[in-house]
Amino acid sequence: MLAEIEHPDPGPTRLAVGGPVAADGPRSVDGRVLRVPAVDAVGLEERAAALGGRSVKREAKLGALSLLIRCIDLTTLEGADTPGRVQGMCAKARRPEPADRTVPPVAAVCVYPSLVPVAREALVGSGVKVASVAGAFPSGQSELSVRLADISSAVAAGADEIDIVLNRGAFLAGDHRRAFDEVVLAREACGPAHLKVILETGELGTYDQVRKASTLAMAAGADFIKTSTGKVPSAATLPMALCMAEAIRDFADQTGRQVGLKAAGGVRTAKQGWQYLVVIQEVLGPAWLTPDLFRVGASGLLNDVLLQLRFQASGHYARPDDVSTD
Amino acid sequence: MPGELAEPTGVLAGVDPADGGFAYAPSRESTDLVAIQDRYGLWIGGEEVEALSGRTITTTNPATEEPLAEVAEAGPEDVDLAVAAARRAYEDGWRDLPGRERAKVLYRVARQLQERARELAVLETLDGGKPIKESRDIDVPLAAAHFFHHAGWADKLEWAFANRTPSPLGVVGQVIPWNFPLLMAAWKLAPALATGNTVVLKPAETTPLTALLLAEVLAEAEVPPGVVNIVTGGGATGASLVSHPGLDKVAFTGSTTVGRQIQESLAGTRTRLTLELGGKAANIVYEDAAVDQAVEGVVNGIFFNQGHVCCAGSRLLVQESVAELFLDKLRRRIATLRVGDPLDKNTDVGAINSAEQLGRITSLVEAGVEEGGERWQPACALPEKGWWFPPTVFTGVSQSSRIAREEVFGPVLAVLTFRTPEEAVAKANNTPYGLSAGVWSEKGSKVLWTAERLQAGVVWANTFNKLDPTSPFGGYKESGFGREGGLHGLASYVSLGRR
Numbered sequence: 041m042l043a044e045i046e047h048p049d050p051g052p053t054r055l056a057v058g059g060p061v062a063a064d065g066p067r068s069v070d071g072r073v074l075r076v077p078a079v080d081a082v083g084l085e086e087r088a089a090a091l092g093g094r095s096v097k098r099e100a101k102l103g104a105l106s107l108l109i110r111c112i113d114l115t116t117l118e119g120a121d122t123p124g125r126v127q128g129m130c131a132k133a134r135r136p137e138p139a140d141r142t143v144p145p146v147a148a149v150c151v152y153p154s155l156v157p158v159a160r161e162a163l164v165g166s167g168v169k170v171a172s173v174a175g176a177f178p179s180g181q182s183e184l185s186v187r188l189a190d191i192s193s194a195v196a197a198g199a200d201e202i203d204i205v206l207n208r209g210a211f212l213a214g215d216h217r218r219a220f221d222e223v224v225l226a227r228e229a230c231g232p233a234h235l236k237v238i239l240e241t242g243e244l245g246t247y248d249q250v251r252k253a254s255t256l257a258m259a260a261g262a263d264f265i266k267t268s269t270g271k272v273p274s275a276a277t278l279p280m281a282l283c284m285a286e287a288i289r290d291f292a293d294q295t296g297r298q299v300g301l302k303a304a305g306g307v308r309t310a311k312q313g314w315q316y317l318v319v320i321q322e323v324l325g326p327a328w329l330t331p332d333l334f335r336v337g338a339s340g341l342l343n344d345v346l347l348q349l350r351f352q353a354s355g356h357y358a359r360p361d362d363v364s365t366d
Numbered sequence: 367m368p369g370e371l372a373e374p375t376g377v378l379a380g381v382d383p384a385d386g387g388f389a390y391a392p393s394r395e396s397t398d399l400v401a402i403q404d405r406y407g408l409w410i411g412g413e414e415v416e417a418l419s420g421r422t423i424t425t426t427n428p429a430t431e432e433p434l435a436e437v438a439e440a441g442p443e444d445v446d447l448a449v450a451a452a453r454r455a456y457e458d459g460w461r462d463l464p465g466r467e468r469a470k471v472l473y474r475v476a477r478q479l480q481e482r483a484r485e486l487a488v489l490e491t492l493d494g495g496k497p498i499k500e501s502r503d504i505d506v507p508l509a510a511a512h513f514f515h516h517a518g519w520a521d522k523l524e525w526a527f528a529n530r531t532p533s534p535l536g537v538v539g540q541v542i543p544w545n546f547p548l549l550m551a552a553w554k555l556a557p558a559l560a561t562g563n564t565v566v567l568k569p570a571e572t573t574p575l576t577a578l579l580l581a582e583v584l585a586e587a588e589v590p591p592g593v594v595n596i597v598t599g600g601g602a603t604g605a606s607l608v609s610h611p612g613l614d615k616v617a618f619t620g621s622t623t624v625g626r627q628i629q630e631s632l633a634g635t636r637t638r639l640t641l642e643l644g645g646k647a648a649n650i651v652y653e654d655a656a657v658d659q660a661v662e663g664v665v666n667g668i669f670f671n672q673g674h675v676c677c678a679g680s681r682l683l684v685q686e687s688v689a690e691l692f693l694d695k696l697r698r699r700i701a702t703l704r705v706g707d708p709l710d711k712n713t714d715v716g717a718i719n720s721a722e723q724l725g726r727i728t729s730l731v732e733a734g735v736e737e738g739g740e741r742w743q744p745a746c747a748l749p750e751k752g753w754w755f756p757p758t759v760f761t762g763v764s765q766s767s768r769i770a771r772e773e774v775f776g777p778v779l780a781v782l783t784f785r786t787p788e789e790a791v792a793k794a795n796n797t798p799y800g801l802s803a804g805v806w807s808e809k810g811s812k813v814l815w816t817a818e819r820l821q822a823g824v825v826w827a828n829t830f831n832k833l834d835p836t837s838p839f840g841g842y843k844e845s846g847f848g849r850e851g852g853l854h855g856l857a858s859y860v861s862l863g864r865r
Contacts, residue, residue: 075691078808080828083659093499095393095711102377103384110383142376286658317388322702326387353377 075290076255079247079283088279091322092315102352104314105345106144107329109136112345113171113302113337115150117178117270123158126151128366130162137346137363146342147331148201152177153194160198171236172197175204175226178240178269184222191229201234202226203302203337205269206253208243216256223260236264236302236335239284242274247283254287258299264335266302275305278315285323298328304337310348313341390704393711395498399485402492402575406437408444408598409581411451412591418443423600425574428495429708429717429752437574440597442606445566448595449612452537452564455592461534461562465521472517472560474587479510479552482583486576490548491708493575495717495753496671498709508833509552512851515835516556519856523561526853532860534562535638536614539607541628542577543620544570544719545674545775551577553850554617555594556835561859563615564593568607571600572720605631613637615859619676622773622799622844640848640858642676642840644773645801648794649679649830650816652787653688655806656828661695664779667804667830669703669715669757673777674723676845677802679830681770683790686783693761693781700757701744715777718753727755727776734760734769739780765793773799787812791819800842804830823849 096104114133116125130149137143148169149159159170172194176182182190191202204226210218227235237257241250257265265284267276281303288299301324303316313336320328328334343363350358382388405422407414419441424433440448460468479486483506490501523532538558542550547569558565569577581596597603601624608616609631615638618628622643632639649667651660667679684692708716718724735741739760748754758778763770770780784790794803803822805813817825823840826832833839838854840846848858 077658078654078656080656080659080808082829083656083662087659087662093711094390096388096390097393098391099381100388100391102381103388106378106381107384107388140376140378142378142381144378317384321387329387330385349377 112146156197169200171201172199178271180205227261237262264300268305270305276303300333302335409596439599451592456564469520476513512552516560520560530862544573547573548576574598641846643846647802649804652807653685660806737767798844801845
């Protein structure tokens, strides 16, 4: 309970690369010291396993599956992405189950910045948001001005939500201030768009670091904190999400601001999906069970959820080829 | 796309969208697997026999108050028969069976426990009221683990005790409590059998059924007749067993009051005795603890098995500098505990084991309020039938109040604060008991400093209620003597000669 992140002075801060930091946003925390307690790995993983063991059946399962669909950021982040592929995915996002109108659209489609216009057009009138990775995703290893310009142009192209990576280089080198200030600037560059900050938990090494990075990103103005890029072998895990959820809860307690959680990478099955919902429900409370405060970034998850829904409807398992793979 | 879902309604029609939370649907473990007889006799000499006493007791499902079965109540003459059967089995072969042969038998028991795990778990929950997830994930697997562990020792006893010659004691009388009926039977039987003793076991009055199913398991595993005898009944049956002159050793787990009576009755006899009695464990939370996991540990420490745990962390000692924050987190966590139907897989806290125990808890809690403690309980709806007590936290408790000194054996936590490590240790040790303790800190040297000074048989660091057959378990002071588990536990069942 001793480690703490000193919240920056309320006064203006300047980075070496220049640019004043906005006086609002993270500064609304009124300069209080945010708690960053230690995390015991054994206890955390036990708790995550216990929550993962909750039995979600029948009407609870249907409700959870419905919510899961509405929280999905349907994602394609490949070098080989084309307008055609993104259009196909957008069609799926609007109407995941064309034959059943009770199945809702997903929360958002998540693409690279160059494909934002394509997604924007394909989703007109659907209510499905366009999310774009930006800021030299997935490594973040570009000059700050380049990363900020990447964000601004994605927003200008019509992205509602921006997913950036935390500067792990700075964070792991101990330069927390730099990592913090860069998120502040990214938040500013986002303008009206929502900012999700990817911690890339698989590169941070310990739960203690994940907890610290979570609080840092939230204090700097992140609207969401997100587990992973999906580009490193170790992606979202239930204990990581639990660790971040505990940080979100403490942050809300101290500041009154509700930050969202996005699990990304490695969430492939409906069962994994509702395990995250259980973690959110029991740690953060039911208020967080909404697409405004919970997302799951995935490509394959949606189809498994659809197969589960078909099973609930028909009593027998459909074949994987019965749902479309775009 | 196939058209089978084209009907106008759709799979999610009318489904609560789950925004703002979803209630877990009831997820009840099926009881189909379990066949409960209307009547049970005693298990003596490898078969079920009617009690000569002619008396029976009724065992009840504490979650519904419905009777489950009539069980024989063994009188002194029945205990005589059981002890005689155990003596015959001891002298006629078990004593002289090579260790590797005893090991085979015990391995078979362990495997058979795994084979029938679900059945045993459901029966344990029906008869005792504990949540199915605990009986399924803890009681039954640990019971099997104890047999596996001791099966491994059976042919290695010479190496267990360097330069000594271990030999069995003879016939052992074992009396076990109602909080972990099957697991306590395994704790007691496995080391006794591995070392070549034979046993008369008395399960608790309110929870005899898994021990009687265990008798079936033992028979299937070809444990020779008479090696294990099971006499059911209440306190009187227990008293006639532990004072039986035909015993070479008595092992008891239960209350300190009864333990004291047993020790008195055995004073001056050659019968050996080990006692595992009550506790009032302190869970010490330092300001530098991993706070969220410490909250989990405190919750697990006191609400595991409704607090019917002799090593329960029933006293929270939290450093004053973080007390307010910690208690806030703790209350919020407790409010998410799911109290109710023990057979539901999502139940965290089950039923109180008996009406008698519920009365004891209620009266101690009332005493706590009278003594000025501040009682807090989450809003939780309790079922109408059955015996229930909500998770309870007492703050503003003084070191002298009853709620801080007496064993409640229920879901009731007494909170005290401290300022320095010295004060924490002094308060933790200021109890007649000394079974277990917990220390929560991220600073290793402080954990070790504290653990060295705690007068408790088990000290957990940054965890709680972790039980393992390789680890000795037992108490200081009024929590008893002798150890169960590990080499120390094995030593309680052998006499060691010089080579």
